[in-house]
Amino acid sequence: MPEVTRPRRSAGRAGGDPADGGRIGSGPGRLLVTLYAVFAVGATSRSAYQIATRFEEAPLPYALSAVAAVVYCAITVALVRGGEAARRTALAGCVAELAGVLVVGTWSVFDPEAFPDTTVWSAYGMGYLFIPLVLPVVGLLWLRRSPAS
Template structure:
């Protein structure tokens, strides 16, 4: 009887853009799910607010729409996988965290600028602070995935 032939990973001709492992597996699967839920939540909220009452708080409603686009891109990148998608998601998570910190601080310092809340208001307090925790967790996961 012969032994099975072992195939060496990373053989010549393999694409550099293929992931060492799937970004959407393990803890990454939870991140995909959470980002997917936040995409739907932020997009739904902003669409309804823009249609029904845009004049009341245009800045808040536009920022919720921006959050939805960022969440959607990160979700797509995690599902797609690969080194390029990992790097793009990492940059978007950093931008998301910066947005949450800027908007969160802005809503506390000058509440009158936001007559209605955004997804990122008060550091995401209306969403159990997940908007501030999620990008940090995702960046840790994405950095960890680069080492595999």
Template sequence: MTTPTRPRMTGIGRVLVIVYAIMALAATGRSFVQIVREFDDAPLAYSLSALAAVVYIVATLALVFAGSRGWYLVAWIAITFEMLGVIVVGTLSLVWPELFGHPTVWSWFGMGYVFIPLVLPFFGMWWLVAHNPADRPVLAAA
């Protein structure tokens, strides 16, 4: 009896995971420095940066393991939350700038990160739609 193996991630999926991992590292580093140095100056903004870091870490892991249905669902949740976070925080940072004393990862729709936070969730969702594990045939044991 053989166990079916998870297909290896290649191509655009691998690039997507690398970009998510870079965003996870960048957001984690940024939020750590902000919280350690000057949390009292802008607790909301720096807490949102830390939340963004957690979301990027979860999304990275979920995309790596998205071949299983459980991780696939986690990827959808994380990427949807990311998209909503970027849109809400980005909008609020434009219409109510005094709410954020300092920029976050998602402020101004990710302008500090070359707008990657704005476009990344759309690529992530596209990839998830194209690679739904429910669409793959189940390999029978030989």
């Protein structure tokens, strides 16, 4: 069973090989890029629409949605670009994202009146199957595991 004796050859190539260093957007990173791109597009279009049409109804959630959108876009771009600087940007983005989902999640649970409408990060991303909570953790693990050199 060659699959067992040589597991995840491709993942290794994308991960630790110095010749391929900094290619954080390939291998498992490709899946990560896709998910971040989905959230970047979703959060950006959603917050742009909400801010353009009815910002005064729920200014705080919509502003926070915009912040989330910026973070998702930054991480997506960083993962696609690759390289050491981009890896640091992506790391910072994932930390900001994790902090955001924890802070906004807790805030939305304890002070629901401040949130007449939901954000991506409300209730720890429950409306999005908790992916906003899981994604930064996976992202941090992946970026730690694949140093640029």
